[in-house]
Amino acid sequence: MAKYIFVTGGVTSSLGKGIIAASLAKLLQARGFRVTIQKFDPYINIDPGTLNPYEHGECYVTEDGAETDLDLGHYERFLNIFTSQANNVTTGRIYQTVINKEREGAYLGKTVQVVPHITNEIKRRMMELGTTGEYDIVITEIGGTIGDIESLPFVEAIRQLQWELPEEDTVVIHLTYIPYLKAAKELKTKPTQHSVRMLSQEGVSPDIIVCRTEKPLTPELKRKIALFCNVKQEAVIEATDQSTIYEVPLAMLREKLDLTCLKKMNMADYPEPELSKWRTFLDKLKYPKTVVRIGLIGKYLELQDAYKSILEAFVHAGAVNECQVQIVNVHSEYITDENVEEKLAGLEGLLVAPGFGLRGIEGKITAVKYARENGLPFFGICLGMQMAAIEFARNVLGLKEANSTEMDENASEPVIALMEEQKEVTEKGGTMRLGSYACSVKPGSLAHTIYGAENITERHRHRWEFNNKYLDAFENAGMVASGKNPDSGLVEVIELPTHPFFIGVQYHPELKSTVENPQPIFVHFVKAAMAYSSVNPQDRKVELAKI
Numbered sequence: 066m067a068k069y070i071f072v073t074g075g076v077t078s079s080l081g082k083g084i085i086a087a088s089l090a091k092l093l094q095a096r097g098f099r100v101t102i103q104k105f106d107p108y109i110n111i112d113p114g115t116l117n118p119y120e121h122g123e124c125y126v127t128e129d130g131a132e133t134d135l136d137l138g139h140y141e142r143f144l145n146i147f148t149s150q151a152n153n154v155t156t157g158r159i160y161q162t163v164i165n166k167e168r169e170g171a172y173l174g175k176t177v178q179v180v181p182h183i184t185n186e187i188k189r190r191m192m193e194l195g196t197t198g199e200y201d202i203v204i205t206e207i208g209g210t211i212g213d214i215e216s217l218p219f220v221e222a223i224r225q226l227q228w229e230l231p232e233e234d235t236v237v238i239h240l241t242y243i244p245y246l247k248a249a250k251e252l253k254t255k256p257t258q259h260s261v262r263m264l265s266q267e268g269v270s271p272d273i274i275v276c277r278t279e280k281p282l283t284p285e286l287k288r289k290i291a292l293f294c295n296v297k298q299e300a301v302i303e304a305t306d307q308s309t310i311y312e313v314p315l316a317m318l319r320e321k322l323d324l325t326c327l328k329k330m331n332m333a334d335y336p337e338p339e340l341s342k343w344r345t346f347l348d349k350l351k352y353p354k355t356v357v358r359i360g361l362i363g364k365y366l367e368l369q370d371a372y373k374s375i376l377e378a379f380v381h382a383g384a385v386n387e388c389q390v391q392i393v394n395v396h397s398e399y400i401t402d403e404n405v406e407e408k409l410a411g412l413e414g415l416l417v418a419p420g421f422g423l424r425g426i427e428g429k430i431t432a433v434k435y436a437r438e439n440g441l442p443f444f445g446i447c448l449g450m451q452m453a454a455i456e457f458a459r460n461v462l463g464l465k466e467a468n469s470t471e472m473d474e475n476a477s478e479p480v481i482a483l484m485e486e487q488k489e490v491t492e493k494g495g496t497m498r499l500g501s502y503a504c505s506v507k508p509g510s511l512a513h514t515i516y517g518a519e520n521i522t523e524r525h526r527h528r529w530e531f532n533n534k535y536l537d538a539f540e541n542a543g544m545v546a547s548g549k550n551p552d553s554g555l556v557e558v559i560e561l562p563t564h565p566f567f568i569g570v571q572y573h574p575e576l577k578s579t580v581e582n583p584q585p586i587f588v589h590f591v592k593a594a595m596a597y598s599s600v601n602p603q604d605r606k607v608e609l610a611k612i
């Protein structure tokens with residue numbers, strides 16, 4: 066039987082519940098427990114796949130092709146484990162299951178209600194991973210803020226589980242905010258008291274209060290919070306801002322968050338946490354020896370969460386290279402032939418980001434051309450790879466009309482086209498090419514050097530593909546398809562062997578980068594940027610192989 070830890074949030078959103086939950090999971094894992102972590106979101110969408118990145122940040126894709134909340138990315142990056150569809154549940158999915166069962170007649174003439182039918186389905190899913198026998202501890206993070214109408218059924222489910230399960234099988238952690246009032250020079254606990262009272266009114270008493278705060282909490286303040294929130298003083302945990310999210314597990318270790326949980330769960334027999342790899346990573350991250358500047362060419366740049374996994378993959382890749390990767394955001398919509406040199410000045414690498422739709426694509430193509438012609442290390446992901454193919458077709462193969470049928474349905478040179486299976490699809494949610502697919506890597510290619518393997522798997526999220534009708538023309542002109550799907554022959558990786566570092570991938574390698582296993586393309590891309598920065602600017606231009 067697994068134990069269950071629930072993490073709720075109060076006072077305000079954006080307190081970093083996902084990071085606190087992932088940090089706790091990391092500490093418990095480092096003590097030898099088998100831990101998994103899941104996110105329950107109160108919105109009605111079945112999954113975040115249909116949400117605009119401005120609404121919800123990045124949509125994170127798991128091995129099994131689930132489109133999930135970006136917090137699952139944190140879980141995987143911290144824990145170095147794979148999550149799955151079961152790790153992300155939304156209100157929409159709960160209702161869909163219950164309504165489907167109602168249509169099947171499974172409720173035998175009963176009135177179907179929020180309590181008990183919806184709450185039972187929530188409880189079933191909260192306990193699902195815990196009953197597989199694979200985990201000692203399941204951490205469940207509840208999205209949203211306590212007091213929201215929409216999170217009520219989730220809180221009710223926790224209340225029932227707290228009552229149904231043995232006392233030592235559940236822990237409820239409430240994450241709150243302690244604002245600092247500059248004028249009064251004081252930290253204020255009232256919002257926390259109110260938030261805990263609201264949670265108690267909904268029937269759940271938290272065991273641990275984690276307080277986000279800009280200033281350290283004094284022992285008196287901790288005592289006050291403990292008294293008014295009805296928890297032991299050691300169960301008031303201070304969570305001050307850290308220089309990086311990867312510092313948070315160590316901050317939580319100092320505050321004994323993991324030990325307080327273990328104590329509540331009557332798990333006395335625990336070893337000390339083994340965090341040596343984590344600490345080595347942190348040292349390298351905090352004390353880099355060099356710096357590179359990498360341009361991120363995208364269109365959702367106002368919201369950094371839209372590219373979360375890419376940014377984190379650079380953190381991991383930078384640390385192994387002992388190099389600080391400075392990301393310079395370049396809005397693709399504003400790049401033109403005239404200003405490209407100025408916009409990309411001072412960069413040592415260019416990453417063209419994934420994306421959907423027409424906006425900003427011409428700027429991406431212009432940026433790729435600049436990188437290709439100037440020997441600037443280039444890395445294109447998904448749409449970025451597709452733009453690299455279009456750029457090559459237009460400017461090297463002379464196919465001026467080359468385009469993706471996503472941008473121009475009637476393109477006369479559809480270098481990027483819709484897969485046959487996708488032509489039949491009419492529904493938008495969950496219908497892309499999603500999840501992990503195999504890829505065969507060409508021996509002797511850059512991709513082969515990078516992965517050190519001929520058979521790899523990476524995760525996908527797209528509808529359009531490289532059109533194999535053009536493959537011979539591309540390869541004759543020097544653009545090599547160095548990775549292909551072994552079953553369908555779809556092109557997954559393209560590269561230019563005459564360029565110092567030019568690679569485009571149809572998949573999303575950023576999704577599998579973790580602290581312990583930095584993604585190899587990112588690692589080599591950072592290396593290439595470091596090499597580029599050490600080359601004399603006059604020597605940077607490269608000539609393409611003779612066509």
Ligand code: GLN
Nearest residue numbers: 419420447448527528529
């Ligand atoms: N819009 C492109 C497609 O669907 C690329 C998607 C992406 O970059 N994730 O194929």
